[in-house]
Amino acid sequence: MASALQLAGAQVASTGDATGTSTFILESIIPGFSIMRQLFLQYFRYDITSLVTRAIFFAMATQAGRYLEEGIKDLLLRFCCASVTISPNDRLYREVTSWMAVHVIEKGALHMAAKSSKNDDTANDPYRKYNALYGATQIYAYNPSDFDENTPPVTYSPSIGTQWFWYGFRPFMYAQYGSGRNGMFYGKDCGDIVIYSLGRTTAPLKRFIQECKDFEEKTRNALTTIHIKSGARSGSIWSDPILKPDRPLDTIDMDETLKNALIEDFHGYLHPTARRSYGRRGIPYRRGYLFYGPPGTGKTSMCFALAGHFKLELYTLSGQGLQDYELDQLFTALPPKCIVLLEDIDSAGITREHNNESMPETEQPQNQNSRMNLTRVTLSGLLNAIDGTTSQEGRVLIMTTNTPEKLDKALIRPGRIDQMVYFGPVTKKNAESIFMRMFSRDRNGDEEHAIWLVDTKLSEKDLREMAVEFSKKFPEGQITPAEVQGFLVNTKSPHKALAEVEGWIAKTLESRDGSKAFEKMEIKTGEPSEPSKDSTKAEASSSGLKIGTVGKAKEAAVESTESSPKKTGLEGSGAVSQGFLPTWEAYKMRASEGTPSVATDPLTEEDDTTAGAESVTESLHTLKSL
Ligand SMILES: Nc1ncnc2c1ncn2[C@@H]1O[C@H](COP(=O)(O)OP(=O)(O)OP(=O)(O)O)[C@@H](O)[C@H]1O
Structure with a gap:
């Protein structure tokens, strides 16, 4: 190699002519050119200098053309x-x-x-x-x-x-x-x-x-x-x-009064003038719901159905694997009107400290993935995201849980959770409508899948009779809608379902100690909150907040609803007794009765809010026991 370079150098030095000069220039552009040239001369008796020179000129012209094109394009885009x-x-x-x-x-x-x-x-x-x-x-x-x-x-x-x-x-x-x-x-x-x-x-x-x-x-x-x-x-x-595809609201089987009250409540909140009316009263334009009940009772399905019905985009999250700053980022990036679904908020394992600091070192997971799964948001991080200063207004927050009693009181305090909705096991009426939904013919006349044995000879009336018969076999409050749905999907035939339902119910109850019905859930929040590092929590406690046991609220509601003309079925999270907005239904009802003040439409009426506390407390009494 060294000798080749010497040879090239000698060549350049010895030739003082034009070829020598261009070889020298080419050597500086393409190191090793003179060796290549020498080799070509030796083996092919061909001088590549002019060929390489032309190739370099061509490349430079192309590049210049490209710059020119970019320049012209830039000028065109900028000025024309x-x-x-x-x-x-x-x-x-x-x-x-x-x-x-x-x-x-x-x-x-x-x-x-x-x-x-x-x-x-x-x-x-x-x-x-x-x-x-x-x-x-x-x-x-x-x-x-x-x-x-x-x-x-x-x-x-x-x-x-x-x-x-x-x-x-x-x-x-x-x-x-x-x-x-x-x-x-x-x-x-x-x-x-x-x-x-x-x-x-x-x-x-x-x-x-x-x-x-x-x-x-x-x-x-x-x-x-x-x-x-x-x-x-x-x-x-x-x-x-x-x-x-949208999930129609009528495919969710639950207490009709409760469902309508929930839809009305949404309507009220999403009313075009609602944002202004909330603002005028100094209330942040946000709405929070807690859907609670046993697994498989339709909490998540209801969120999807509401999102489809109200044409709101649904943003879903679980707390697991999330850090506080990520939660904050996500909440800040929400559009002005949407539904945020925080699923299984209890199992998200909201911690009071950052990232399992409380966990003994020996129990800390070793591998990266397990560590990520155990990364959890802290309570203060969650509260901050929900209604901190940077939190978006306009959104609807829905939290779902199977164990409401485990939730921190600060999380479900009024203003964060405005309504609590209980999703329970099937009633006879629900069982009937699930049966009808499963086996009635497609109203659009679309072809059914071959394995789905829709009996085309069965009239709607016959099917309804079978559904009533089917529903009679159901013990109240012991089977979830998901279980009924699963059973019907597996049987795929109304006749078979009717024949097998009794045996199936007995087996289902036996498999989970059927003597126990689902216990009605209660949110036990009577005791004052434990002292916490979290300032928001401190604020909740210092405000004297005691969210009444839902069960007790219900009892009170039952007593008072006896005299009330209509029940709404929604539970204020104690919010109502604190002067928060009662249900839209209650407002409308009062408006139609001509009751003054907050009792009229809160979103469109210009009323005196100071007079609201009494009417609001009264509205609590219209809430229905579930
Ligand atoms: N009330 C209901 N009406 C209609 N379908 C229901 C109902 N409850 C449950 N289902 C059906 O059961 C399945 C599970 O329901 P879903 O996920 O909504 O229950 P969930 O209450 O959110 O359960 P989890 O608490 O375990 O999250 C879905 O396929 C849904 O269609």
Whole structure:
């Protein structure tokens, strides 16, 4: 090698002509060039100098052309186009991407990104079960045949870089940038989208954005949008939307009065003027519900049904594997109106200290995954996220639990939880309606799956009679709706179900010591709270807050409802006795009776709030015992 270099050096030094000069220059651009040249000369008797020189000129011209093109494009975009930038955290981001996917990509774009639901980040999460059941994933229109788990749908979207398209008679450019510096891609994180339109006016862009929003709304008409926690480099963010067909409210079997009261309460809260009215009274515009009851009684299903009915996006979380700052990030990123579902809030194991500090060292999990699973939010972190200073207004918070008595009083204090709703085992009436739902014919006349033995000869009347017969076999308050549903799904035939129900009930009760019915749950919050590090808790205690035992509240309600004209079925979390808003139903009822003050519609009426305490306390007496 050394001798070759010497040879090259000697060659350059010895030739003082033009070839020597260009060889010298080329050597400085391509180290080792003179050796290569020497070898070519020796073996092929060909001087590569002019060939390499031309190649270098060509490369430089191409690069210069590229810079020129970029420069012209920059000038064109800057001075001849209007643009709008959309950040990846904004819901517009996916609305625009969805529009692009259907109107540009699927119409024959040459460059696109493909994604299969099997590969997406949510594949291993618990909500996969919903995806499996309903095939919900990033889709643009719901089509049941798309959701065969064995052949997961592939979705196409705009690829990174730029894409020109026509919108109306105007050229538009879609540009997807990376999240890194200068828009470079870092990992798989995407940065802003910028949409350019030719012409010095923003009106076409605004029309385009509105069309993307309308399109998204139309395609999601019968779908509920769900978001779950998803990891990001800088903490936690909400996942891309997971879509699932709306669950109609009439598929939730529960006490009808209670269900209607809950729906009315939602209506009241979501009334267009509600935000202003809350603000005027100095009440943060938030609403909290606690759904409690045994497992499989419809708490989660009701959340989905409410989200679908009120067209609110559902953001679901469990406290496990979350740190306080992540919870804060997630709550801060919520849109102005949505439902946040905190599932199984008791088993989320909210701790009072950070990250298992209280756990003896020997019991601390050794491996990283177990440590992550044990990472939990602290009570103060949760309270802060729910109603801290940075917490979004407008959202509905629903917490579900099987063990309400274990919940910290600070968590369910008025203002955080405004209504508590009990979901219980099936009544005879519920059993009848579950039977009817399972076996009545599809009203749309769609073909049923072959294994589902829908008896087409059975008239609606016959089926109803069978349902009544079926319901008579049910002992009150001992079987959950999920159990009944499971039994009927397995039998798949009304005749078989009727024949086997008695045996099945006996077996079910026997398997869990059937002598015991489900005990009615009580939220025992009579004693004062323990002193805590948490300031919010301290504030709750110092305010003299004692949330009455729900059971006792119910007793009081029963006594007083005897004289009340109508029952609502919702329980204020002690909130009502503290002067918080009673149920919407109660307001409406009082409004129709012409009772003055808060008793009229709280959201639209301009009333005197100082007179509210009495009427509010009175409204408590309209609450129904469950
Ligand atoms: N009241 C009900 N009406 C209709 N279906 C119900 C009802 N309760 C339970 N189910 C059915 O049972 C299954 C489980 O229900 P769901 O997850 O809503 O119960 P849950 O009360 O949230 O249970 P958990 O406390 O274990 O989370 C679902 O398939 C749902 O359709």
